[in-house]
Amino acid sequence: MKTLLTLLLVTHIATGFIALLVGLIPMFSQKGSRLHNRAGLVYIYCMITVAVTALLLCGLQPFKMMRLFLTGIAVFSFYLCFTGWRATKNKKGQHTTIDTALTYGTLLVGAAMIGFGTYLLVQRGLSFMPIVFTFFGGLTSRFAWQDYRKQREPALKMGWYFQHFIRMGGSYIATFTAAAVTNVPRLLPANAPEWTATLIWIAPSLLGGMLIARTVRYYKGKFAAKSSGMAIS
Template identity: 50%
Template sequence: MLYAILFSLPPTTTTVRALLGLHIAAGSLALLAGLIPMLGRKGGPVHVRAGRVYVYSMLVVAATAVLLCLLQPLTLSRLFLTGIAVLSFYLSFTGWRAARQRSAKPASSDLVLSTVATLVGLGMVGIGIALHAVLFAFFGGLICLFAGQDTWVALRGTAAAPMPWLLRHLTRMGGSYISATTAFIVVNLGRWLPAGAPSWINLLGWMAPTILGSILIARTVRYYKAKLTFRNTAPEKPAISSLE
C-alpha cells in the first residue's frame, strides 16, 4: 500500500497537511530552543533541557521531511529541504552526544547511526547526481564527510579523538543551527520579499546564515580553545604545608 502512494500525494491531502504542520511546528520549536543555549548561561540545567528539546525537535523535522519527500512528487526544493533536515539532525545529535559523554570520540553504540548516515549520504549524492540536484548531492556529501569521519573514529576504538569534546559539541550544534536557519530563511524569503525584489537578495538568504554563523562559531571555538589551553598549561598551585 505504501508503494502505491509513494511520490503521488498532492499537498491538499490530510496526511501531507498533517506532516507539514508537524514539520513546521517542530522546526519553529527547534529554532527557538536553540537560541537558549547560545544566548544563555552555559552548562546549567536550562541549557541542558533546551539542548535536548532542540535535538528531539530536529529528529521530528528530519523524519517528517523524509516522509514528505517520499509521499509527494519529487521537486528540487523538496530534495533540498530533505537533505538539509537530515544533515541538521545528524549534526545536532552527534554534538549533543559529545556533551553527554564528555568525549569527542563516538561511542560504539553510535556506530550504527553513523554507518546508516554515511549510507544515506552516499544515496543522496547518487540521487542528486542522477537528478542534477546539485544541492541535494552537496548535503549528501556533507553527511558523508561528518558521518564517515565518525564511523572511522568509532571503528578505531581507543584511537585519539580529533578534538576535545567541548569543541566538537560547539561546532556540531552550531553547524546544525546554521543549516536549520538557512532552510527556514530560504523557504520563507519569497513570502517576505515584495514582488520584483532583486535576485541577489535570494542569494544573500543562502549565504548570510553560513557566513555569520561560521564567524560566530570560529570566535567561540577560539575562546574556548584558549581556555582549554590555559587550563592545561597553567602551573599547579603548590600544596600548602601543614607546618605553615
C-alpha cells in the same frame, strides 16, 4: 491521506519554529546549567520530529526537487544535532551500534546529494539546484566522514566539548537556513536574480561557520591558559 499530510506539515513547521526559538537558550545560558541542558533536550526532540516528518512528507507526496533537497537538509541538521548530543555521552570515545549506523547512513545521504548535484550540473549547467545539492552534500559527507575516522581513533582530551557545540551550532545554522530559504524569497521582488536564492542558502553556513570557528579559538585559548596556569602552580 490529505488530513495526514496536513498534520505532518503543521507538526513539521511548528517543531521547526520551536527549535529555532529554544535553540537560542543553550547558546546564551551558562554551559552545563539545568536551563542549558533542559533547553538542549527540547531542541533535540524537536529536531528528531522535524527529520521524521520531513522524511514522511517527502515519501508520501509526489516528487519535487525542492522537497527532496529540504529532506536532505533535515537529515543533515538532525545528524549534527544528534552527534552533538551524543558527544556529551561519549566523552571517552565510546560508540554504539546506533552511532555507527547513523554515520554510515549519513555518509550515503551526503554522497547521494553530491551525486545528484553533479548530475544536475551536467544537465542544467551552473545554476541554483546543482550548487546547493553539491554544497550541502559536501558538508553532510564531511561531518559524517569525520565521525567515521574518529570511531577508529583514540578520543582527544576535551574533544567531546568542541564536538558538542560545533555540531549543535551547525544544526541550528542548517535549521535557520531551511527556514530562511522557505520564507525570505517571498519577500524578494519577482525579478530578483537567481543568485540571491543561492546566497540565502549558503550565506548562513559561511557566517555561522566563522562564528563557530571564533568560538573554538576562544575556548582553545581558555583551556590552554588554564592548563598553563595549573602547570606553573
